[in-house]
Amino acid sequence: MANEQDENDFIPQLKKMLSNIQFGSITLVVQDGKVIQLEKNEKLRIK
Template sequence: MRPTEEWHEIAQHLKAMLESIKFGSITLVVQDGKVVQIEKNEKVRLQNNKTR
């Protein structure tokens, strides 16, 4: 896979993750200068927690 194709694939995954997350974080894992993994940690906020 050429570098531009790799970046396009990474960008597509990031775009999909950003569109689907409300609260949380997205982490890129880099090894030897290349993105090898993308992690999404999403938080769910419950309405009844506001009254505590």
Template sequence: MTKQETVSISKHFTEAGLELIEQAVQDITFGSLTLVVQDSKVIQIEKLEKIRICDQQPKAASKTVTQVAVGAALRTRILQSVSGMEYGKVAIQIQSGQITQVERTEKYRVGKFMGLNGEGI
């Protein structure tokens, strides 16, 4: 992990928070994981798991080299997605145990405008 990634982790969430996200992604076969960002910090994780009756397969108990590489790539992608975000959400879509999409929705807080609706005139 680079120094820049370490700074990003401490700003947005802790190492334990990243491990929690990685574990949640590994546990979901079909569904999504949404990270809620407020004041530049991940404050909430929403986990939505869909259970498909026809696609039930036993999960492997041990981590493979591929899973470790995916974990590192996932960390990098999450850090990129939340970097610079003050308010918003990052949604990770998962299908068949694979991440298929990462969506970033950023919200901006706007102060009171002068002159809007006749104010300040």
């Protein structure tokens, strides 16, 4: 059974994604109760 450290390995990547996105969305893909994938969909706003 994975420990809490293994289950939270995605958090640094998520924080990096959040710090680099201005407009858009970040999706966490979950399988069997665990995050298996992060997806970033970024929008470019032209004024």
